[in-house]
Amino acid sequence: MSAAIIDGKAAAQALRDRIADEVGRFRSATRRAPGLAVVLVGEDPASAVYVRSKGKATIAAGMESFEHRLPADTSEEHLLALVEKLNHDPTVDGILVQLPLPAQIDESAIILAIDPDKDVDGFHPVNAGRLATGLPGFVPCTPLGCLKLLQAALGDLRGKEAVVVGRSNIVGKPMALLLLGADCTVTLAHSRTRDLPEVVRRADIVVAAVGRPGLVRGEWIKPGAAVIDVGINRTEGGLTGDVDYPAASAVAGAITPVPGGVGPMTIACLIRNTLVAAARRDGHLLPADL
Numbered sequence: 001m002s003a004a005i006i007d008g009k010a011a012a013q014a015l016r017d018r019i020a021d022e023v024g025r026f027r028s029a030t031r032r033a034p035g036l037a038v039v040l041v042g043e044d045p046a047s048a049v050y051v052r053s054k055g056k057a058t059i060a061a062g063m064e065s066f067e068h069r070l071p072a073d074t075s076e077e078h079l080l081a082l083v084e085k086l087n088h089d090p091t092v093d094g095i096l097v098q099l100p101l102p103a104q105i106d107e108s109a110i111i112l113a114i115d116p117d118k119d120v121d122g123f124h125p126v127n128a129g130r131l132a133t134g135l136p137g138f139v140p141c142t143p144l145g146c147l148k149l150l151q152a153a154l155g156d157l158r159g160k161e162a163v164v165v166g167r168s169n170i171v172g173k174p175m176a177l178l179l180l181g182a183d184c185t186v187t188l189a190h191s192r193t194r195d196l197p198e199v200v201r202r203a204d205i206v207v208a209a210v211g212r213p214g215l216v217r218g219e220w221i222k223p224g225a226a227v228i229d230v231g232i233n234r235t236e237g238g239l240t241g242d243v244d245y246p247a248a249s250a251v252a253g254a255i256t257p258v259p260g261g262v263g264p265m266t267i268a269c270l271i272r273n274t275l276v277a278a279a280r281r282d283g284h285l286l287p288a289d290l
């Protein structure tokens with residue numbers, strides 16, 4: 001069997017088109033545009049590429065983009081002061097501080113300083129707690145994008161066996177909570193999991209988010225399973241995911257490629273979260289399924 005390829009680029013474009021429509025309605029109703037502030041400290045080339053595509057997507061959706069580029073030797077105090085200014089800026093609905101940050105800056109101190117209601121990354125512990133307890137808040141963009149791809153590919157996820165490989169705060173943990181919220185039976189596996197191949201073998205849904213190229217082997221995949229590859233690893237052969245794609249795609253029912261899978265959905269969900277932030281601030285109603 002050969003898997004259906006889940007086209008993340010097309011799904012992201014469709015979501016971005018819907019968001020642009022809703023932004024038009026928001027602007028007519030409120031006479032203002034949603035605004036996203038993106039902060040980049042230093043000049044890591046990969047980060048600069050992501051920040052540029054975020055800015056382009058924001059503007060294409062009819063939103064305002066505010067980019068703040070700071071030198072690599074920026075102090076924590078300086079960055080905290082900028083975050084505080086953005087928290088109080090009424091034209092800014094969403095704040096994203098690109099990670100990783102240089103070593104002299106404590107990432108968790110910066111995340112804690114962002115107003116949770118402008119935290120469109122969903123990284124603030126208040127938003128993590130809201131997700132864990134089922135309260136409205138912001139969900140991290142990458143796992144939200146994965147959930148949307150799974151729902152588009154499979155429809156209802158109720159009762160499915162889902163295995164998430166990787167327990168990071170930004171992907172693995174929120175992914176497990178989202179799948180639980182969709183009524184999956186969820187296993188959160190990690191580097192200390194005993195017999196990972198056997199655990200993955202029972203999954204109807206596999207989400208790989210470990211940052212190790214090709215870690216998930218084709219023989220681990222249950223025939224017909226849906227495989228979501230969150231990994232973006234730069235290797236000599238180019239970009240590769242955390243899944244051995246050639247082997248897994250021969251067995252899976254559906255699979256995301258890298259690139260062109262989860263990555264584009266991450267950006268679409270960022271502008272989605274920014275519109276949601278603006279709508280909540282102004283009491284503007286959005287479609288429930290956006």
Ligand SMILES: Nc1nc(=O)c2c([nH]1)NC[C@@H]1CN(c3ccc(C(=O)N[C@@H](CCC(=O)O)C(=O)O)cc3)C=[N+]21
Nearest residue numbers: 050096097098099100121259260261262263264266267
């Ligand atoms: N505060 C913060 N929030 C983030 O969401 C965040 C971050 N920091 N730091 C870096 C990571 C990485 N990230 C990606 C977004 C889009 C693609 C993407 O669109 N990738 C394309 C192209 C990949 C390429 O060619 O480099 C693809 O997979 O098809 C990838 C990676 C967001 N991140």
